[in-house]
Amino acid sequence: MPMTMTEKILARASGRTEVGPGDNVWVNVDTLMTHDVCGPGTIGIFKREFGKNAKVWDPEKVVIIPDHYIFTSDDKCHRNVDILREFVREQGIPNYYDVGTKDYKGVCHVALAQEGHTRPGEVLFGTDSHTCMAGAFNQFATGIGNTDAAFILGTGKLLVKVPPTMRFDFDGEFPPYVMAKDVILHVIGDIGVAGATYKAMEFGGDAIKRLTMEERMTVCNMVIEGGGKNGVIDADETTFEYVRARTQKPFEPVVGDPGAAHVFAKRYDASTIEPTVARPHSPDNKARARELGDVRVTRAYIGSCTGGKITDFINAAEIMRGRRVAVDTFLVPATTEIAEGLRTEKVGGETLHAIFEAAGCKLSADASCAACLGGPKDTFGRINGPEVCISTTNRNFPGRMGSKEGQVYLASPYTVAASAVTGRITDPREFLQ
Amino acid sequence: MTASSKIRGKVFVLGDNIDTDQIIPAEYLNLVPTIPEEYEKLGSYALIGLPDGQGRFVPEGEAKTPYSIVLAGRNFGCGSSREHAPIALGAAGGKAVVAESYARIFFRNCVATGELYPVESPVRLVDEFQTGDEAEIDLDENAITNLRSGTRFELNALGDARPVIDAGGLFAYARETGMIPHSA
Ligand code: SF4
Numbered sequence: 001m002p003m004t005m006t007e008k009i010l011a012r013a014s015g016r017t018e019v020g021p022g023d024n025v026w027v028n029v030d031t032l033m034t035h036d037v038c039g040p041g042t043i044g045i046f047k048r049e050f051g052k053n054a055k056v057w058d059p060e061k062v063v064i065i066p067d068h069y070i071f072t073s074d075d076k077c078h079r080n081v082d083i084l085r086e087f088v089r090e091q092g093i094p095n096y097y098d099v100g101t102k103d104y105k106g107v108c109h110v111a112l113a114q115e116g117h118t119r120p121g122e123v124l125f126g127t128d129s130h131t132c133m134a135g136a137f138n139q140f141a142t143g144i145g146n147t148d149a150a151f152i153l154g155t156g157k158l159l160v161k162v163p164p165t166m167r168f169d170f171d172g173e174f175p176p177y178v179m180a181k182d183v184i185l186h187v188i189g190d191i192g193v194a195g196a197t198y199k200a201m202e203f204g205g206d207a208i209k210r211l212t213m214e215e216r217m218t219v220c221n222m223v224i225e226g227g228g229k230n231g232v233i234d235a236d237e238t239t240f241e242y243v244r245a246r247t248q249k250p251f252e253p254v255v256g257d258p259g260a261a262h263v264f265a266k267r268y269d270a271s272t273i274e275p276t277v278a279r280p281h282s283p284d285n286k287a288r289a290r291e292l293g294d295v296r297v298t299r300a301y302i303g304s305c306t307g308g309k310i311t312d313f314i315n316a317a318e319i320m321r322g323r324r325v326a327v328d329t330f331l332v333p334a335t336t337e338i339a340e341g342l343r344t345e346k347v348g349g350e351t352l353h354a355i356f357e358a359a360g361c362k363l364s365a366d367a368s369c370a371a372c373l374g375g376p377k378d379t380f381g382r383i384n385g386p387e388v389c390i391s392t393t394n395r396n397f398p399g400r401m402g403s404k405e406g407q408v409y410l411a412s413p414y415t416v417a418a419s420a421v422t423g424r425i426t427d428p429r430e431f432l433q
Numbered sequence: 434m435t436a437s438s439k440i441r442g443k444v445f446v447l448g449d450n451i452d453t454d455q456i457i458p459a460e461y462l463n464l465v466p467t468i469p470e471e472y473e474k475l476g477s478y479a480l481i482g483l484p485d486g487q488g489r490f491v492p493e494g495e496a497k498t499p500y501s502i503v504l505a506g507r508n509f510g511c512g513s514s515r516e517h518a519p520i521a522l523g524a525a526g527g528k529a530v531v532a533e534s535y536a537r538i539f540f541r542n543c544v545a546t547g548e549l550y551p552v553e554s555p556v557r558l559v560d561e562f563q564t565g566d567e568a569e570i571d572l573d574e575n576a577i578t579n580l581r582s583g584t585r586f587e588l589n590a591l592g593d594a595r596p597v598i599d600a601g602g603l604f605a606y607a608r609e610t611g612m613i614p615h616s617a
C-alpha cells in the first residue's frame with residue numbers, strides 16, 4: 001500500500017514496513033522537548049513512576065527549553081525553572097537552554113529549529129501543543145501531556161495511533177502581500193477549528209515549495225488550531241540548507257508515495273488568497289482584512305513562535321519604516337537569535353531596531369512567549385483590560401492573552417503592522433502598493 | 434477492574450469549543466500538578482476562565498465542585514497541551530465529561546492521567562440538560578440518563594480508552610498489562 005509522509009515516518013519509527021490510519025504503534029522517539037510550564041510536572045510523574053533514582057532513557061534526546069514564564073517576579077515560576085535545572089544536572093542532559101546564561105534561547109519551537117533539533121524523517125514529541133510546528137521540517141511532531149512525556153522519559157517510546165492524512169495543495173504563486181499566516185488562517189477558516197481532529201495535515205504545491213523555512217513553520221505551527229495532530233511538508237533544498245547549517249547529525253527525509261490515500265484533498269489557486277484575519281474568539285472566525293476596516297484596535301502585538309521570527313519582523317518593518325504607530329505596539333522576538341537579528345538585519349538601509357524605535361513601538365528586550373498566553377499579571381504586553389488587540393500570535397480564545405475582557409484578532413505581520421499604523425484593521429495592500 | 438461502571442451526580446452544562454484557557458487559565462500554570470497542595474489548588478480554579486455570567490464550576494472559596502459531570506458541545510478541550518486541564522477538572526471532583534467531540538490532546542490527557550472519563554455523545558445533549566440536573570452515566574450500557582426529566586440518551590463506547598482510565602491512567606495500565614515492570 002502506498003503511504004503518506006506521516007505514515008512513512010511512523011512506519012520507520014516503529015520498525016514496520018507498513019502502517020495505515022488507525023493502527024496503534026509503539027514508536028521510538030528521536031527527541032522529547034519540554035519547557036518550564038510542563039517540565040516540572042513531567043519530572044514529578046517520571047520520579048513517581050520510575051523511582052527517585054531513575055535515569056532518562058537517553059539524555060542526548062531530551063531537550064529542555066524554559067521559555068514561558070521567564071521574565072516575571074512570580075516565585076513559583078522561578079521555582080519551576082529551578083526544578084528543571086536540578087533535573088538537568090542530575091541526569092546529565094546536554095541540551096538545556098538556561099535562563100540568565102548565554103545559552104538562553106526563548107520560545108521552544110523556534111529554538112528547537114534554530115539549534116538543529118528538528119530533522120527530516122524523525123519523530124519529535126513536546127509537552128506543548130505547537131510542537132506540530134516542526135512538521136515543516138518533514139518530521140512527525142506533535143504535542144503531548146505530562147504523563148505521556150514522563151512515559152517517554154523512562155522508556156523512549158510512545159503508543160501512537162496513526163492518523164489519516166488530509167492534503168492541501170497550493171498551485172501557482174502567492175501574491176507578494178500574502179504571508180504564510182494568511183494561508184493557514186484561510187485553511188482553518190475553511191475546515192473549522194475541529195476540521196482536522198485526529199488527522200495529519202499535509203501541505204504541498206508550487207506555492208508551498210517557494211515558501212522560506214520560517215514561513216513553512218508558520219503554516220505547520222497552526223495545524224493544531226484546525227485540531228490537527230501534526231502538519232507535514234516535503235523536505236527540499238530549502239529544508240536541507242536550514243538544517244545543515246544547524247546540525248551535523250545525519251537524517252533521512254521521507255517522501256510520500258504516489259497514490260497514497262488522503263481522507264480529504266483540496267487544491268487552492270495561490271493567487272486568490274488574500275490577507276486574512278481571525279476575529280475573536282476563535283481562529284476559524286475568518287474574514288478578509290479589507291472587510292474589517294471599521295474595526296478600531298487599541299493595541300498591536302508581534303511575537304510568539306508563529307509570528308515572532310526574524311522574517312516576521314522584517315515584513316513588519318517594511319511597512320513601519322518611516323511611519324509611526326497609532327496604538328501601543330508590542331514587539332517580542334521569539335528567541336535571542338532573533339533579538340540579535342533585530343539589531344543586524346536591515347530594511348532600506350536601517351536596522352529593524354531603528355525602524356521600530358522610530359515608529360514608536362515597545363520592544364521587549366527579552367525573548368520569550370510573553371503575552372501570547374497571558375501569563376502572570378506583570379507579563380510584557382499582557383492584556384489587562386477591555387483592549388482590542390491585533391496580533392501575529394496563534395490563538396484568540398477568550399482570555400488567551402490575559403483578560404477575558406480583551407478581544408484578539410489574529411493576522412499576518414504585514415496586516416498587524418499596517419493596522420498598528422492606522423489604528424484600525426488594515427489590509428496591507430494600502431501600504432504595499 | 435476496580436472502577437464502578439456508574440457515575441451519578443449533578444451536571445454542569447457548557448457550549449462548544451471550550452478551550453484549555455477556559456478550563457485552567459495560563460496564569461495558574463505555574464502550579465505543578467504532582468505537588469499535592471498545588472494539585473488541590475488547580476482543582477479550585479477549574480473552569481474559572483469561562484466568560485463571566487456562566488456561573489462557577491467550583492464555588493468561590495471552595496476546593497471542590499458540586500458537579501461530577503461536565504456536559505458540553507463540540508471540540509471540548511481544544512487549545513494547549515496542558516495536562517493541567519483534565520487534572521483541574523479531576524482535582525475539583527469531576528468524574529466525567531460528556532461532549533459531542535474532543536480535541537485530541539485533551540482526550541489523550543484524560544486517558545493518560547486517568548483523571549476523568551471523556552465520553553462522546555453522538556447527539557447534542559446541551560439542550561437536554563440544565564446545570565444542576567441530576568444525571569447518571571452508565572459506562573457499561575453507554576448511556577446517560579437525566580434523572581430530572583427521566584430521559585435516557587445513548588453515548589459512544591469509550592473503547593480502548595476505558596480500561597486505561599479504569600486502571601487509573603497510563604502507568605497503572607502499563608503495569609497491569611506488563612508493558613512496564615511493576616515496582617519503580
Ligand atoms: S509563543 Fe505562544 S504559542 Fe508559542 S509556545 Fe509560547 S505560548 Fe505557546
